[in-house]
Amino acid sequence: MPSKCLVVIEVSQKQRYIFSSNRLRENIGASIVVAKMTEKIPRLALQEYANSENKELGSFTFYDPNNEEPFNNTVFCFNGGGKSVYKFNNKEEAKTFIKIASRYTIKNYFGIEIFYALYEYDTDNETEIEAVEHLYEKLEEKKQTRLQSFRLIGIGLNQKCPSTSLPIHVLNKTDGIPQRLIDTAKEDLERINHDIRANSPNLDTYGKDGFNLQVYTKLAEVKEQDKFFERYLPSQYREECRFAHDMDLLGGSKNKKNQIAVITIDGNGMGERIHNLKNVLVDKNKTNSYLDVLKENSQYITDVYESAIREVTGMLCEKENWNELKQTLSLEENIKNGTRYLPIRPLIAAGDDICLLTDARIALSVTTNLLKAINDKSKRSAIIKKMNTGAKKYSKEFLEFIPENGLFASAGFVICKQKYPFSRAYELAEGLCSNAKKRLSAEKELKKNGASMLDFHIAMGEVDNTISNERARRKLNENIDTRKPFVLEPKEGSYAFDYHNFQKAMNMLKAVDSLNTDSESSTEKRVGKSKIKEFAYYIRQGNEMAKSFLNQTAEMSQVIKVDEMENQNGNYSIFLDAIEMYDFDVDINEGRKKHENGKLSN
Numbered sequence: 302m303p304s305k306c307l308v309v310i311e312v313s314q315k316q317r318y319i320f321s322s323n324r325l326r327e328n329i330g331a332s333i334v335v336a337k338m339t340e341k342i343p344r345l346a347l348q349e350y351a352n353s354e355n356k357e358l359g360s361f362t363f364y365d366p367n368n369e370e371p372f373n374n375t376v377f378c379f380n381g382g383g384k385s386v387y388k389f390n391n392k393e394e395a396k397t398f399i400k401i402a403s404r405y406t407i408k409n410y411f412g413i414e415i416f417y418a419l420y421e422y423d424t425d426n427e428t429e430i431e432a433v434e435h436l437y438e439k440l441e442e443k444k445q446t447r448l449q450s451f452r453l454i455g456i457g458l459n460q461k462c463p464s465t466s467l468p469i470h471v472l473n474k475t476d477g478i479p480q481r482l483i484d485t486a487k488e489d490l491e492r493i494n495h496d497i498r499a500n501s502p503n504l505d506t507y508g509k510d511g512f513n514l515q516v517y518t519k520l521a522e523v524k525e526q527d528k529f530f531e532r533y534l535p536s537q538y539r540e541e542c543r544f545a546h547d548m549d550l551l552g553g554s555k556n557k558k559n560q561i562a563v564i565t566i567d568g569n570g571m572g573e574r575i576h577n578l579k580n581v582l583v584d585k586n587k588t589n590s591y592l593d594v595l596k597e598n599s600q601y602i603t604d605v606y607e608s609a610i611r612e613v614t615g616m617l618c619e620k621e622n623w624n625e626l627k628q629t630l631s632l633e634e635n636i637k638n639g640t641r642y643l644p645i646r647p648l649i650a651a652g653d654d655i656c657l658l659t660d661a662r663i664a665l666s667v668t669t670n671l672l673k674a675i676n677d678k679s680k681r682s683a684i685i686k687k688m689n690t691g692a693k694k695y696s697k698e699f700l701e702f703i704p705e706n707g708l709f710a711s712a713g714f715v716i717c718k719q720k721y722p723f724s725r726a727y728e729l730a731e732g733l734c735s736n737a738k739k740r741l742s743a744e745k746e747l748k749k750n751g752a753s754m755l756d757f758h759i760a761m762g763e764v765d766n767t768i769s770n771e772r773a774r775r776k777l778n779e780n781i782d783t784r785k786p787f788v789l790e791p792k793e794g795s796y797a798f799d800y801h802n803f804q805k806a807m808n809m810l811k812a813v814d815s816l817n818t819d820s821e822s823s824t825e826k827r828v829g830k831s832k833i834k835e836f837a838y839y840i841r842q843g844n845e846m847a848k849s850f851l852n853q854t855a856e857m858s859q860v861i862k863v864d865e866m867e868n869q870n871g872n873y874s875i876f877l878d879a880i881e882m883y884d885f886d887v888d889i890n891e892g893r894k895k896h897e898n899g900k901l902s903n
Contacts, residue, residue, distance in 0.1 A: 306395040306421040307378075307436045308387045310339045310402070313414040313444075315383070316731075319648060320724040322516070325548055325658075328723065329526050330519030332648045334410055336529070337522075339385035340377065343398070346405030358404070359397040363389060378592045381599040381652050382571070384440075386433070388592065392421045412515030418443050428588035430579050433595075533610045533647050538618040541639065544646045545658075548719045552630040552644035552660030562664030562885075563723070564714040565730040566671065568602070568653030569741060569751070578702060590698075597699040601684075602652045604693065605708065609674035610647060610655070613667055616889050617643045625892030630660055653710065656727065661716040662887040665757070668712045669800070670889065672753040672789055680707035709751045711737040711786075716885060717760040726760065732768040733758055737786040740798070747788060747796075755800065756786035759881060781841045784875040797873070806879035807886060812860040830883075832857065837880045847874075 312318075312335050319331040350358065378386040389395040399417045406415055418440040422432040526546060531539050545551050551561050578598065582588050616622055623641065626632060635642040644663065649656035659667050677683060681703040688694055695703070713733025717726050737754035741747055758768060772783075787800040810833060832854060839850040844863055851858040863876070888894070 303424045304391065304421055305424055305432075306389045306392045306419055307432055308389065308395050308398060308417060308419045309384050309436050309440050310343070310387075311384045311416045311440060312338050313416055315649075316727055317724065318413055320727045323720065323723050325546060325646065326523055327516060327519045328648055329546060329646070330522040333522040333525055333529050334413060334519065335649075336651065338406070338410070338413065338415060339383075340380055342406060342410075343385075343387075343402040346402045347398070349405065350401045358400045359393070361394050361397050363394055363398070376592075379596040379599040381595065381602065383651060383654065386436070386592070386595075392419065395419045395421075409518070411518045413518075416440060416443055424589075429591035430582065430588050433591065530647055532607055533614055533650065535611050535615040535618065538615065542614075542618050542641045542643055544614075545635075545642050545644060546646070550635050550642045550644065551646070551658060551719075552632060552635075552662065559719055560661035560716055561719055562659050562661045562714045562716045563726040563730045564655075564657040564659065564664060564668055564712065565727070565734045566653075566655040566657075566668070566675075566710050566712045567734050567738070568675075569709045569711055569738065569753070570748075571602075571653055574598075581702070587698075593696075594699060594702070597695055598702065599652065600693070601679075601695065601699070601703065602708075605675060605679040606650065606653060606655060608678050609671055610650065612674045612678070613671050613889070614643060614645065616670065616893070617645060619893055621892035621896040622889060623892065625895065626663070626887070626889065629887055629891075630662060653708075656730070660887075662885050663889050664714045664716060665882055665886055666889045668714055668755060668757075669789060672710055672712055672755065675710050676707040676753060678707075679704070681705050683707075704751075706751055709753045711741065711754040711756075713737055713756045713758075713786075715758050715760050721760055729758060729760060729768060733786075736768055740786045741788075744788075744796075753789045754786050755789060757882070759885075781843065781874045781877065782872060783877045783881075784873050785878055787878075797875075802875055803878055806875045807882070809861045810876075810879055810883055811886075813857050833880060833883060836861075837877060840874045840876050840880075844874075847876075 315335045319328055319335060321331075322328065350356075376388040378388050380386075387395075387398065389398065396419070399419065403415070403417060406413065418436060420432060420436040420439050422435070427435075523546075527543060530544055533544075534542055548559075548561070552559065575595075575598075578594055579591070582591055582594065617626065618641070623632075626644070627635075630644055632644065635644065644660040645667065646658040647655070648658060655671075657667065681700065682705070684695065684703055685700070711734050713730045713736065715726050715729040715733060717729075733756040737756040741752060741754050756768075758771075784798045784803070787798050787803055788796055789800045813833060814830075836847070836850060836857070840847045847863050851861055851863065861876075
């Protein structure tokens with residue numbers, strides 16, 4: 302009976318692992334660990350085992366470290382949806398692979414949780430589509446029957462790690478050399494100490510007494526950050542630009558209470574896309590090419606999202622934009638030894654799942670530009686054009702699965718203070734992204750044609766509330782609701798919650814602000830910013846109250862037209878959203894636009 306065996310690897314609770322600390326270096330190291338866990342780390346595990354003399358876990362023929370491509374009969378099938386799938390010739394080799402990879406992970410990556418599942422199938426009687434479905438069922442069964450993750454972490458006598466509140470495993474000695482408190486091999490201790498000291502020379506500032514080993518595991522990966530994340534920078538800027546590795550480099554004045562934004566982006570309709578792929582393969586009687594199609598689809602998604610991030614980071618790197626942002630965001634401290642540190646930091650980029658940190662003032666511009674880039678770069682015409690220039694080739698069959706109108710995504714970002722709990726900020730951003738997807742699902746025409754969605758929120762300290770609960774609470778106390786989430790799609794003005802309408806409202810507020818700069822005396826503002834904020838109070842009382850307030854301020858009534866923007870029932874106001882983002886609307890392309898306008902005027 303000809304058979305194959307599939308193995309799936311998935312990192313559990315990766316968000317909690319990454320965002321368990323508010324220290325950016327630890328977040329960076331953790332994100333690298335998670336990204337490497339499903340593909341690179343199994344290869345490292347096999348390489349170490351193949352070169353060792355002790356083969357107690359079994360022998361194998363599927364990996365030869367001396368070959369240029371070390372995997373022989375094993376196929377790394379695809380990486381997508383937070384999972385990686387491998388295919389082996391038999392069940393014994395699959396089990397050996399799991400033993401080697403899991404032991405290596407437990408030994409070297411303290412605190413991370415990872416699931417393995419396998420499924421053996423008869424290739425004569427079961428298609429690849431059915432085999433993958435059964436494999437995922439096995440994975441879900443394992444998750445449901447998992448042992449309790451609760452465990453005794455201390456008995457009240459241990460000192461606590463300042464980052465994790467777990468017992469300290471490593472002491473900071475007075476001579477600057479950390480010492481492990483747990484029993485471990487001497488070479489492991491030396492390796493970790495060397496890695497940490499090489500990449501965190503200011504380790505003593507992390508904690509006066511010591512650290513939990515989970516922190517050490519994350520910090521040991523920080524040395525790879527520039528190399529690991531450089532694929533998100535255009536190649537021409539990789540020598541002179543880096544991503545922020547410290548909160549103070551995300552923009553704002555040093556030692557001030559600066560605000561950051563946590564942005565999450567997730568592709569729309571990815572599950573439906575896979576379902577459609579299956580149906581097409583079944584109709585064409587090509588069910589045993591399913592793994593190949595999934596591999597190409599995974600590469601397609603990764604290529605699109607990485608190139609979209611590069612386009613946005615390239616905007617930040619451009620000379621004209623950088624010079625403009627340097628003044629607007631106070632980025633003087635971001636230039637060190639000739640290297641420019643951008644006020645943005647990718648943390649998660651796994652296929653269509655993205656998480657970024659930015660200066661709060663550019664979050665709106667970064668997010669909208671990124672959503673547009675994802676759509677533009679995923680269109681079939683864009684892919685074919687790229688292939689004609691020598692870029693990665695896709696099979697003729699797979700090109701049929703690339704949509705002519707491209708892929709769409711939903712985004713949510715939360716603006717908060719730097720010391721706001723990272724894990725909570727990420728949860729809020731995820732909730733906003735989910736909220737945007739719900740609106741898309743509720744609009745049948747939008748869902749059918751495809752559209753990108755956006756939601757945002759400014760955290761005011763409501764740590765224990767969800768987005769839906771917080772908005773429900775506000776709605777009870779106020780007569781008027783906001784228009785969020787917004788739809789970003791080509792037809793201007795098709796929906797009341799169209800992003801173009803939001804931009805119109807923002808432009809009206811900016812026009813009010815321009816009245817101040819046009820006044821004869823720059824020290825005397827004709828319309829103070831407090832007036833714009835006060836406008837929000839009257840909006841919540843209804844359109845008539847809002848118009849009455851505007852009529853009392855002639856300058857504002859000249860440019861703000863409530864009737865043009867609002868529906869007549871007065872239950873919603875897009876101006877509430879515009880006023881909320883009034884202080885957070887810095888265009889990352891402003892420098893280029895000014896430069897081009899200057900050329901035209903000359």
